[in-house]
Amino acid sequence: MICQNCKKKEATTHIKRVINGEATESHLCQSCASTLGVGNFFDDFSLNLPDIFSGFFGDSAFALGESRLDRCEKCGCCFDDIIKSGSVGCADCYEKFYRKLLPSVQRIHGKAGHAGKVPVKNTKKPEVKEKTMEEKIADLNKEMEKAVSEQNFERAAIIRDEIKKMKGEN
Amino acid sequence: MAWYNTTGNESGIVLSTRVRLARNSEDYPFPARLDAGDREKVCEIVREALSDYTDEKLTYRKMSELEPYEAVSLAEKHLISPGFAYETQGRALVLSENEEVSIMLCEEDHIRIQVVLPGLALTEAWEKADKIDSVIEKKINYAFREHLGYLTQCPTNLGTGMRASVMLHLPALTGKGAMRRLSTTVAKLGLTLRGSFTDGSEGAGNIYQLSNQVTLGISEEAALQNLSSIAMQIVAQEKQARALLVKDEDFIDKIYRSWGVLRSAYKLSSRELTNLVSYVTVGACEGIIDVPSDKLIGAVIELQPATLNVSQGEKLTENQRDILRAQKVRELLG
Numbered sequence A: 001m002i003c004q005n006c007k008k009k010e011a012t013t014h015i016k017r018v019i020n021g022e023a024t025e026s027h028l029c030q031s032c033a034s035t036l037g038v039g040n041f042f043d044d045f046s047l048n049l050p051d052i053f054s055g056f057f058g059d060s061a062f063a064l065g066e067s068r069l070d071r072c073e074k075c076g077c078c079f080d081d082i083i084k085s086g087s088v089g090c091a092d093c094y095e096k097f098y099r100k101l102l103p104s105v106q107r108i109h110g111k112a113g114h115a116g117k118v119p120v121k122n123t124k125k126p127e128v129k130e131k132t133m134e135e136k137i138a139d140l141n142k143e144m145e146k147a148v149s150e151q152n153f154e155r156a157a158i159i160r161d162e163i164k165k166m167k168g169e170n
Numbered sequence B: 001m002a003w004y005n006t007t008g009n010e011s012g013i014v015l016s017t018r019v020r021l022a023r024n025s026e027d028y029p030f031p032a033r034l035d036a037g038d039r040e041k042v043c044e045i046v047r048e049a050l051s052d053y054t055d056e057k058l059t060y061r062k063m064s065e066l067e068p069y070e071a072v073s074l075a076e077k078h079l080i081s082p083g084f085a086y087e088t089q090g091r092a093l094v095l096s097e098n099e100e101v102s103i104m105l106c107e108e109d110h111i112r113i114q115v116v117l118p119g120l121a122l123t124e125a126w127e128k129a130d131k132i133d134s135v136i137e138k139k140i141n142y143a144f145r146e147h148l149g150y151l152t153q154c155p156t157n158l159g160t161g162m163r164a165s166v167m168l169h170l171p172a173l174t175g176k177g178a179m180r181r182l183s184t185t186v187a188k189l190g191l192t193l194r195g196s197f198t199d200g201s202e203g204a205g206n207i208y209q210l211s212n213q214v215t216l217g218i219s220e221e222a223a224l225q226n227l228s229s230i231a232m233q234i235v236a237q238e239k240q241a242r243a244l245l246v247k248d249e250d251f252i253d254k255i256y257r258s259w260g261v262l263r264s265a266y267k268l269s270s271r272e273l274t275n276l277v278s279y280v281t282v283g284a285c286e287g288i289i290d291v292p293s294d295k296l297i298g299a300v301i302e303l304q305p306a307t308l309n310v311s312q313g314e315k316l317t318e319n320q321r322d323i324l325r326a327q328k329v330r331e332l333l334g
Helices: A030-035 A048-056 A058-062 A079-085 A098-109 A133-149 A153-167 B036-050 B068-076 B082-086 B122-137 B171-175 B179-188 B220-245 B249-264 B270-285 B293-302 B305-312 B318-332
Strands: A013-019 A022-028 B014-023 B058-062 B092-096 B101-105 B111-118 B162-169 B191-195 B207-212
Touching: A133 A153, B014 B122, B014 B220, B036 B058, B036 B092, B036 B101, B036 B122, B068 B082, B068 B305, B101 B122, B111 B122, B122 B162, B122 B220, B162 B220, B171 B179, B171 B220, B171 B270, B179 B191, B179 B220, B191 B220, B207 B220, B220 B270, B249 B270, B249 B318, B270 B293, B270 B318, B293 B305, B293 B318, B305 B318
Parallel strands: none
Antiparallel strands: A013 A022, B014 B111, B014 B162, B058 B092, B092 B101, B101 B111, B162 B207, B191 B207
16 A cells, blocks of 8 residues: 555555544555654644544645745745645744635634634734625624723714625615 | 542543643744754743743743653643653643643644643633733734634644643443444534543543534634533433443442452553443442542552653553552552
């Protein structure tokens, strides 16, 4: 059997994992197995391996070699590196390769944006993507609620009108 | 006292609760793209940031300075990941005295804050992890984007970076053959259920881990609420199944036999102990036999191979460990 990852060498490491009642099998050669950190069979912390092979990066995982020249300026990582290792290089990679990463991210998490804790000292806040109309309206709604809770009704009214305008109502 | 020697809510079924947060610095590439020297720099910066956390005493240790069996013992107790025990260069661990707080530095992410509490205590565990996170945040420029949340080396952790889990002891549901169906059901609800305390096979000692899968697009509170309510439903199902099971004379026989082996064995492997304690615990919870089941569960953790070496201060052979393990259990059961 040929290694699933490099598709060159003979696969010597065979892993079967059963998660949520679904069995996934991986067949790797020795060098790919060690690169991917396989061998810690009682590992219950990270799930990188089944992630990679259960379509984590989708079909792109097997269509390598197209974009080696396009590298992240901060860490020097290209998209191939990310696919092969199953790990993103640095924070900037998420901006650099946003479009390519997005399908995988959505496959795991769905389409919604972050809804949890936000660091107080959030100095660098570049927008990762152009917001959709619905998201913009949701943001404005939040802002309006905040204004109301602060009893700043004048501002709330301005925001309300803005929302109406965006929804195309008058 | 270590957390696993204390009792918590629903302790016969929910053994422990764990919340971990994945965080990274904006200023450095993620650990996989750092050399050992740069990883050490990151460790030091976080160490410095943690000096402002004064709720309890934290110890900082470079992983490369630990004996291999000490590192494996930490993994046995689920304080670190197994990989963290084997590749120790440029990595450090911050640990509280009762082992409730463990912070892995430069594992998969720069910072992995973990809080473990006995029994079902999701809110408490989250609040503690959140507090530590807020202390670190004052000194570290976190990698964060509005839409993606906290940025992590593996996209599976994007968003809150929070993985919360409860360790469940489910002998009755396992005996009924209900686990496969149950894990398929929880998967549809965005959760994962899998065997814990394993060395390859599934569910040794009938112990499972239930955790949240989705971290983006859901707040910490909502994810915890979801996990908690599913956990409580599983607990209720296990109780129902146990009530039926303890009327089964073959099962009662199994409980007494397990108790007998624990009281009189000359040698016990870690796996055998885990499995026997599972039955004895059910017997104790259902009032069939009178044994200190909480202490036995603590013993399952403390008498794992490498942890036993650490408590003895030397590396014992497997045979020596099995004899010592049996002796300790006999003492415990008087």
